[in-house]
Amino acid sequence: MFPKSAALFARARRVIPGGIYGHTTPAATVPGALPFYAESGAGCRYRDLDGHDYIDFMCGYGPLLLGHRHPEVEAAADAERARGMSFNHPTERMVELAEALVARIDFADWAVFAKNGSDLTTWAVQVAREVTGRRKILKALGAYHGTHAWCSPGHGGLIAEDRAHVHEFAWNDAAGLEALFYRHAGDVAALVVTPFHHPAYADSALPEPAFVAAANRLCAAHGVLLVLDDVRCFPRLHLGGSHRLYGWTPDLAVYCKALGNGHPLAACVGRAAHQVAASRVFLTGSYWGDPVPMAAALKVLEISARDDVPAALARAGRRFVDGFLALGEKHRIPLRASGPPAMPYVRLADDPGFQRTQDLCAAAAREGVYLHPHHNWFLGAAHTEAEIDEALARLDRVLAGLG
Amino acid sequence: MSPAPLPPVAHARLVAALHLEAVLPVLARLAPHDDALRAAAAGLYTGAGEAPSTRKNARALVLTLAVRGVDARCRLAFSATGEVGCAGLGPDSAAAPRPGDLRLWFPSAGQFLRAVANRPALALPLGGWAAMPQVPRFAAAGRRLDALLRPPGPAASASPVVAPPALFAFGNLAVGLAGAAAWLRRHPAAPAWRSRLGDGVVTFACPAFDRAGLPSLLWIDLARLATGAGAPPRPPVAELTFADLDTLLAELAHRLDALAALGGGELRIRGHLLVAERLGLVLAEVSRLLNPAAPVPVPVPAHAPARARPAPTAPRAHVS
Numbered sequence: 001m002f003p004k005s006a007a008l009f010a011r012a013r014r015v016i017p018g019g020i021y022g023h024t025t026p027a028a029t030v031p032g033a034l035p036f037y038a039e040s041g042a043g044c045r046y047r048d049l050d051g052h053d054y055i056d057f058m059c060g061y062g063p064l065l066l067g068h069r070h071p072e073v074e075a076a077a078d079a080e081r082a083r084g085m086s087f088n089h090p091t092e093r094m095v096e097l098a099e100a101l102v103a104r105i106d107f108a109d110w111a112v113f114a115k116n117g118s119d120l121t122t123w124a125v126q127v128a129r130e131v132t133g134r135r136k137i138l139k140a141l142g143a144y145h146g147t148h149a150w151c152s153p154g155h156g157g158l159i160a161e162d163r164a165h166v167h168e169f170a171w172n173d174a175a176g177l178e179a180l181f182y183r184h185a186g187d188v189a190a191l192v193v194t195p196f197h198h199p200a201y202a203d204s205a206l207p208e209p210a211f212v213a214a215a216n217r218l219c220a221a222h223g224v225l226l227v228l229d230d231v232r233c234f235p236r237l238h239l240g241g242s243h244r245l246y247g248w249t250p251d252l253a254v255y256c257k258a259l260g261n262g263h264p265l266a267a268c269v270g271r272a273a274h275q276v277a278a279s280r281v282f283l284t285g286s287y288w289g290d291p292v293p294m295a296a297a298l299k300v301l302e303i304s305a306r307d308d309v310p311a312a313l314a315r316a317g318r319r320f321v322d323g324f325l326a327l328g329e330k331h332r333i334p335l336r337a338s339g340p341p342a343m344p345y346v347r348l349a350d351d352p353g354f355q356r357t358q359d360l361c362a363a364a365a366r367e368g369v370y371l372h373p374h375h376n377w378f379l380g381a382a383h384t385e386a387e388i389d390e391a392l393a394r395l396d397r398v399l400a401g402l403g
Numbered sequence: 404m405s406p407a408p409l410p411p412v413a414h415a416r417l418v419a420a421l422h423l424e425a426v427l428p429v430l431a432r433l434a435p436h437d438d439a440l441r442a443a444a445a446g447l448y449t450g451a452g453e454a455p456s457t458r459k460n461a462r463a464l465v466l467t468l469a470v471r472g473v474d475a476r477c478r479l480a481f482s483a484t485g486e487v488g489c490a491g492l493g494p495d496s497a498a499a500p501r502p503g504d505l506r507l508w509f510p511s512a513g514q515f516l517r518a519v520a521n522r523p524a525l526a527l528p529l530g531g532w533a534a535m536p537q538v539p540r541f542a543a544a545g546r547r548l549d550a551l552l553r554p555p556g557p558a559a560s561a562s563p564v565v566a567p568p569a570l571f572a573f574g575n576l577a578v579g580l581a582g583a584a585a586w587l588r589r590h591p592a593a594p595a596w597r598s599r600l601g602d603g604v605v606t607f608a609c610p611a612f613d614r615a616g617l618p619s620l621l622w623i624d625l626a627r628l629a630t631g632a633g634a635p636p637r638p639p640v641a642e643l644t645f646a647d648l649d650t651l652l653a654e655l656a657h658r659l660d661a662l663a664a665l666g667g668g669e670l671r672i673r674g675h676l677l678v679a680e681r682l683g684l685v686l687a688e689v690s691r692l693l694n695p696a697a698p699v700p701v702p703v704p705a706h707a708p709a710r711a712r713p714a715p716t717a718p719r720a721h722v723s
Binding site for chain 1: 404407601603638639640641642660661662663665666667668671672673674675676677678680684
């Protein structure tokens with residue numbers, strides 16, 4: 001099914017460790033049954049190197065909030081690119097984008113920018129340590145916060161000291177979280193959480209109100225900064241930041257994936273009380289002042305508000321998930337859905353090893369629907385009702401074949 | 404990331420337990436597939452040259468090994484015709500010695516590990532003295548096991564002493580899985596690892612096993628911390644298939660680019676990749692314990708005063 005992909009991968013593995021590494025490695029999907037390389041994309045569809053077309057429910061693992069090659073976003077980016085980039089200085093776009101985020105995020109008084117979520121989750125941890133003078137970081141077991149040593153899900157190249165001050169609690173376990181706060185009382189700098197729990201190889205879990213309340217209360221009582229890793233969710237779930245949906249009261253929040261609709265950009269926002277401390281934590285990168293992604297992000301924020309994108313995604317996601325579950329009932333294949341509708345994850349119930357879910361996703365790929373067997377999915381504004389229904393019609397055939 | 408190093412005594416006891424619970428029991432797994440091992444177990448070898456000789460003993464030999472400070476035993480039964488049985492794990496199991504067993508007791512893990520390394524060691528026979536003359540059968544079987552588990556060199560195919568590659572791979576994988584089970588029972592860090600591994604079954608297959616007449620699957624049950632060959636006890640959560648022996652040998656030698664092999668189809672993991680990945684870390688840890696890296700000499704700065712220079716062979720602290 002993928003002869004060109006296989007040939008390119010054979011070339012790649014000679015010159016690239018792993019052939020393809022990181023979250024896009026074929027190893028993390030169903031090698032041989034899902035494509036390795038992309039060729040082009042438009043809206044909510046893309047074409048792989050072998051010419052197969054897919055309705056895309058991963059959206060580049062999140063960035064494509066508005067779809068591939070969104071005309072308004074690309075026009076803004078092209079116009080900015082025409083003026084040049086990699087200057088000796090930032091441009092006015094950086095200030096405009098910081099102002100736009102501060103205006104949109106209720107608790108935000110300032111913003112900084114980088115390229116990846118990891119850049120700024122790590123920087124936010126440093127800011128929390130600078131503010132508090134403490135060492136400890138608390139995070140949820142299984143939560144992903146980036147590739148840096150304190151939080152990488154990988155195993156190679158790490159030493160015990162990398163995690164010496166990182167302590168984990170079970171998601172939604174308010175008592176366990178409280179116990180950690182007291183065990184390390186006086187030494188906790190930050191609690192790092194995602195808006196909802198979206199671990200790989202597991203169902204997603206929304207935060208229970210009591211858990212959120214406990215986290216907010218404990219941070220306030222212990223003088224600990226609450227860092228919201230909103231990298232994957234913003235602005236899919238709420239235009240004002242995902243904390244608004246679930247009740248988190250963050251001190252710092254990190255945004256990335258969808259901020260530029262695929263243009264590389266990350267942002268961290270924070271409160272005025274921490275602005276001086278933030279100024280003391282060194283932050284830079286060779287391309288971090290690039291105005292092109294910032295121009296794209298300004299347009300993304302504008303369109304998201306104009307079109308109320310989160311509401312549209314919630315509707316589209318609900319239509320997709322409800323339709324998918326109904327197909328499962330029709331074909332007597334029990335399915336389990338988790339996560340918010342705009343970022344759903346559906347898998348076969350009673351499938352602890354994910355083998356049948358892998359079969360489902362492999363069959364879906366053959367029908368031209370791209371689903372990931374072990375990672376939450378993403379809806380985008382380019383998923384119209386017609387395309388949701390087309391995907392469901394294809395999945396009807398998939399489930400008929402699996403049954 | 405490896406767990407923190409254990410204190411020396413605890414480390415030695417853990418390695419001793421791995422030998423008792425993982426290395427020696429694989430004698431039973433390999434004997435049906437290796438004539439030389441069965442011959443050794445039957446007492447058909449004189450020893451040094453490993454050349455077949457006349458049968459010296461036609462009796463069964465049951466040997467129980469115990470080590471002071473290690474709550475693991477190994478009870479090996481050698482039949483007159485060279486079949487090997489291995490019973491139980493732990494002090495309260497079927498490994499408990501029975502009347503007539505030759506019972507060897509090592510006063511420390513260090514002494515036991517010296518014996519395992521074919522170095523002079525102190526062992527006290529606590530019973531079954533009449534079987535003492537048959538100890539060379541155990542020693543010969545041990546030497547054959549060592550040869551079977553030794554990495555095949557360039558001349559491997561030409562040497563009858565070295566295992567066929569499929570048997571070498573099968574044997575080492577069997578040791579690794581049993582070692583992983585033992586490690587997960589015994590290491591102080593194991594509870595945290597077990598919570599992340601879950602309680603499923605993981606299987607390992609290679610078509611080369613079938614072609615060599617070996618069981619097609621090896622498995623580990625992470626709930627019971629049991630291992631076996633053939634049909635797994637429950638549907639697995641992860642199924643690893645090595646398409647060819649070279650891929651499996653590369654994995655055993657820790658020189659496989661697993662991501663590339665998965666993408667290229669030489670390695671297939673159906674099911675829970677993270678469980679397989681985490682189990683791989685335990686297997687690597689077991690391998691490091693059983694096959695410690697050679698000490699790396701510390702470079703001596705040219706300007707260092709003579710009395711401050713370390714001996715040329717002084718080991719650097721191991722990075723684990």
